[in-house]
Amino acid sequence: MSESGxxxxxxxxxxxxxxxxxxxxxxxGSVDNDAGGITTYSVAGAIYGYGLIWTLIPxxxxxxxxxxxxxxxxxxxxxxxxxxxxxxxxVKVTFFIFIGLLFADIGNxxxxxxxxAGSMEVFGISKYISVPVxxxxxxxxxxxxxxKIAERIFLIFSVSLLTYVISAMMGKPHWAEIGSSIIHPRxxxxxxxxxxxxxxxxxxxxxxxxxxxxxxxxxKGLKMKNYTYTLIDIVVGCVATVxxxxxxxxxxxxxxxxxxxxxxxxxxxxxxxxxxxxxxASQVFAFGLFIASIFSATILxxxxxxxxxxxxxxxxxxxxxWNDAKEFYxxxxxxxxxxxxxxxxxxxxxxxxSLWSQVLNGLLLPVVLVCMIILVNNKKIMGxxxxxxxxxxxxxxxxxxxxxxxxxxxxxxxxxx
Amino acid sequence: xxxxTTFYLSGIIGKVxxxxxxxxxxxxxxxxxxxxxxxxxxxxxxxxxxxxxxxQKEIRFYSFKSFIVTKAREVLNVTCxxxxxxxxxxINNGLLLVENILDKQIVDMNGRKLxxxxxxxxxxxxxxxxxxxxxxxxxxxxxxxxxxxPIKRILSIFKINIPAKFILWDDVQAIDxxxxxxxxxxxxxxxxxxxxxxxxxxxxxxxxxxxxxVFASLDEEQAADVLEELETDAxxxxxxxxxxxxAADVLExxxxxxxxxxxxxLGDEKAEILLKEMDRESSQExxxxxxxxxxxxxxxxxxxxxxxxxxxxxxxVLVELRAxxxxxxxxxxxxxxxxxxxxxGTFNLRDLVVSEPNVNVSNLMKSGPVYLxxxxxxxxxxxxxxxxxxxxxxxxxxxxxxxxxxxxxxxIEDLIRKRRTNKR
Numbered sequence: 001m002s003e004s005g006x007x008x009x010x011x012x013x014x015x016x017x018x019x020x021x022x023x024x025x026x027x028x029g030s031v032d033n034d035a036g037g038i039t040t041y042s043v044a045g046a047i048y049g050y051g052l053i054w055t056l057i058p059x060x061x062x063x064x065x066x067x068x069x070x071x072x073x074x075x076x077x078x079x080x081x082x083x084x085x086x087x088x089x090x091v092k093v094t095f096f097i098f099i100g101l102l103f104a105d106i107g108n109x110x111x112x113x114x115x116x117a118g119s120m121e122v123f124g125i126s127k128y129i130s131v132p133v134x135x136x137x138x139x140x141x142x143x144x145x146x147x148k149i150a151e152r153i154f155l156i157f158s159v160s161l162l163t164y165v166i167s168a169m170m171g172k173p174h175w176a177e178i179g180s181s182i183i184h185p186r187x188x189x190x191x192x193x194x195x196x197x198x199x200x201x202x203x204x205x206x207x208x209x210x211x212x213x214x215x216x217x218x219x220k221g222l223k224m225k226n227y228t229y230t231l232i233d234i235v236v237g238c239v240a241t242v243x244x245x246x247x248x249x250x251x252x253x254x255x256x257x258x259x260x261x262x263x264x265x266x267x268x269x270x271x272x273x274x275x276x277x278x279x280x281a282s283q284v285f286a287f288g289l290f291i292a293s294i295f296s297a298t299i300l301x302x303x304x305x306x307x308x309x310x311x312x313x314x315x316x317x318x319x320x321x322w323n324d325a326k327e328f329y330x331x332x333x334x335x336x337x338x339x340x341x342x343x344x345x346x347x348x349x350x351x352x353x354s355l356w357s358q359v360l361n362g363l364l365l366p367v368v369l370v371c372m373i374i375l376v377n378n379k380k381i382m383g384x385x386x387x388x389x390x391x392x393x394x395x396x397x398x399x400x401x402x403x404x405x406x407x408x409x410x411x412x413x414x415x416x417x
Numbered sequence: 418x419x420x421x422t423t424f425y426l427s428g429i430i431g432k433v434x435x436x437x438x439x440x441x442x443x444x445x446x447x448x449x450x451x452x453x454x455x456x457x458x459x460x461x462x463x464x465x466x467x468x469x470x471x472x473q474k475e476i477r478f479y480s481f482k483s484f485i486v487t488k489a490r491e492v493l494n495v496t497c498x499x500x501x502x503x504x505x506x507x508i509n510n511g512l513l514l515v516e517n518i519l520d521k522q523i524v525d526m527n528g529r530k531l532x533x534x535x536x537x538x539x540x541x542x543x544x545x546x547x548x549x550x551x552x553x554x555x556x557x558x559x560x561x562x563x564x565x566x567p568i569k570r571i572l573s574i575f576k577i578n579i580p581a582k583f584i585l586w587d588d589v590q591a592i593d594x595x596x597x598x599x600x601x602x603x604x605x606x607x608x609x610x611x612x613x614x615x616x617x618x619x620x621x622x623x624x625x626x627x628x629x630x631v632f633a634s635l636d637e638e639q640a641a642d643v644l645e646e647l648e649t650d651a652x653x654x655x656x657x658x659x660x661x662x663x664a665a666d667v668l669e670x671x672x673x674x675x676x677x678x679x680x681x682x683l684g685d686e687k688a689e690i691l692l693k694e695m696d697r698e699s700s701q702e703x704x705x706x707x708x709x710x711x712x713x714x715x716x717x718x719x720x721x722x723x724x725x726x727x728x729x730x731x732x733x734v735l736v737e738l739r740a741x742x743x744x745x746x747x748x749x750x751x752x753x754x755x756x757x758x759x760x761x762g763t764f765n766l767r768d769l770v771v772s773e774p775n776v777n778v779s780n781l782m783k784s785g786p787v788y789l790x791x792x793x794x795x796x797x798x799x800x801x802x803x804x805x806x807x808x809x810x811x812x813x814x815x816x817x818x819x820x821x822x823x824x825x826x827x828x829i830e831d832l833i834r835k836r837r838t839n840k841r
Contacts, residue, residue, distance in 0.1 A: 083522070086520050086533060087520050087521060090520065090561070091520065091535070091558060091561035092563070095558075312558075313522050
């Protein structure tokens with residue numbers, strides 16, 4: 001009797017610890033399904049049906065491995081990834097990585113605002129109202145408000161991403177077909193097909209996430225003794241990412257693809273769902289898109305400003321005053337303003353911007369991953385916590401495949417001619 | 418050799434050193450810095466003592482003495498006259514510029530991040546090569562990327578200058594943040610040239626565990642100065658972790674009033690152990706102070722003061738001062754007493770300096786001095802200090818015998834501490 005009481009107590013205590021350190025993995029996972037991600041998954045579902053669902057499995061494995069490395073590096077060194085890259089790779093590499101990331105992230109933030117604009121248009125609100133209001137709210141929240149509370153609210157809201165499950169179910173998916181497409185992966189070797197696969201992997205494993213993940217682990221002050229909980233946190237985050245991605249693809253595949261409807265952005269998916277799966281499914285889809293966009297529009301510029309400052313040694317952090325971290329806040333404000341203005345420009349080349357930031361991300365990802373894997377295997381930095389052979393094997397395989405896919409994508413057009 | 422060549426670390430790293438006969442010897446990978454204690458008065462100089470040289474596949478340390486750096490049309494040339502390997506001790510005591518300094522985060526006294534080290538400016542003088550300053554400007558950043566000169570050329574058309582920013586080496590502390598345990602790497606001596614309160618700031622930042630190793634490396638005088646400047650929590654932590662005999666030695670070097678304050682916080686048992694370990698004279702003074710209630714003048718007065726009999730001459734006082742080398746606070750106000758220690762006058766350093774050597778102190782002192790009673794409430798001090806504009810006020814007992822003095826620094830410290838406790 002007393003023994004069982006004790007074990008319940010122990011369980012409660014463990015749960016308490018888990019909830020206290022909960023966050024980095026789950027938040028990163030949720031931000032992962034941002035406007036860009038939702039767009040990519042919807043388009044993939046609409047064009048290829050269930051055909052590309054299998055890509056989520058290797059994406060999941062790689063995502064898990066990478067985030068685990070980030071968490072481990074953060075815990076062991078107490079330093080951000082940007083810190084480590086600057087200190088170990090020197091100025092040149094750092095400079096080019098971060099200039100690239102800065103541009104890619106301005107592009108990504110633009111995509112997030114496009115998500116805000118698009119989702120609100122489904123509810124009949126003009127982008128000239130929704131975008132400035134959203135940008136201002138996001139800015140105030142970080143500069144003047146209490147970000148910690150906001151983060152919790154976002155976390156609760158991110159549960160609403162599971163609404164995609166509802167949207168998917170309303171489309172009455174063919175489970176047998178889904179199963180067989182996972183068991184027998186196929187790939188269409190064409191520029192479009194490879195671009196789609198890179199797109200899915202690239203949006204699931206965005207370079208900026210690695211920096212964000214590591215920094216939030218440090219901010220949480222996690223220690224090696226919390227490692228198991230951290231790992232659970234990461235697994236939950238990665239599972240959430242992939243599950244949401246799965247249902248978005250399924251929702252679009254079982255409705256749009258079956259009816260041969262082609263779409264260009266996530267908003268189209270929401271609108272197209274209306275006649276096929278009902279008004280509610282459409283609005284649920286749009287609401288999920290809105291939450292995801294605004295969450296990412298907050299965190300992405302924040303993370304970008306943070307790691308750029310980290311790399312060049314400027315004070316950064318939302319707990320600092322404006323005057324103590326001028327560079328940080330200027331950068332943050334700048335990214336928000338530029339992104340919001342681009343969206344509001346009439347005839348802005350949104351698709352090009354989104355495409356080019358995806359390409360930049362795709363080019364930067366292998367560079368960042370190579371830096372990471374070199375750092376995490378450096379005994380001077382990591383001590384006994386260097387990578388195990390299996391992690392290295394998966395990591396390097398992923399890098400080689402990613403580089404291979406990128407090169408194929410670049411040279412394929414020349415062979416077609 | 419020209420009298421002075423200045424160059425950047427980024428300019429010399431990766432350069433091939435050539436022998437006197439013009440043959441390539443090896444590639445420069447890093448420079449080793451050692452602190453040169455150059456007399457007591459000068460600040461310590463940072464001398465480049467060694468070079469990490471890659472010769473074919475092997476990387477070794479050699480003495481930098483036989484290396485000469487020259488600059489011809491903005492291009493650096495490194496010549497080496499002899500290869501002398503460095504001993505392990507010198508390597509271990511040194512600081513590697515690329516490994517330990519370059520690209521590292523610069524943090525100010527309060528832990529605020531400033532910027533990273535973009536480059537290091539060095540100068541070759543006839544006496545050796547020294548690290549002069551740390552480059553933290555945009556120019557340094559561009560130089561490292563390798564696009565400084567083209568960009569400068571373009572901007573010069575528009576008459577725009579890229580700002581160059583440096584921090585003098587004297588102000589730079591090398592702290593090793595690697596692998597979470599923040600510790601001072603080398604040149605503890607560098608640390609000593611700072612004002613004790615600066616060191617105290619760093620120590621407090623460095624976390625408790627690592628501060629012990631720094632503290633242990635200081636001699637008792639320095640340790641006493643640093644301990645005095647620390648916050649109460651840190652003082653207690655250090656005293657609890659220091660071996661009793663070392664702690665007692667440090668406390669002996671501190672003013673009795675400060676010791677009494679610390680011991681008051683430390684708890685009776687530990688305080689008694691420390692008092693027993695201290696020499697009789699010091700511990701007696703502390704015990705007397707400990708007897709005063711917290712709100713009495715006696716509890717914050719110091720018993721370190723200078724008093725002379727009225728017949729002492731200025732020359733004799735000066736001889737005494739030279740022999741005793743008192744703390745500067747003791748010189749704020751000096752006292753003249755009767756044979757029974759009764760206070761009859763005060764004088765300060767100025768009075769002393771402007772008087773002839775053969776004058777008696779009774780002729781230069783201010784008689785009828787302002788004083789406090791040891792059993793008076795602490796509140797009275799502020800009134801007297803501000804009214805008479807004093808830096809130190811003598812404290813007497815009810816028989817007007819001199820017991821100690823209250824120094825304005827201690828009063829302010831006390832006020833701040835009280836305000837803080839009230840806030841909590």
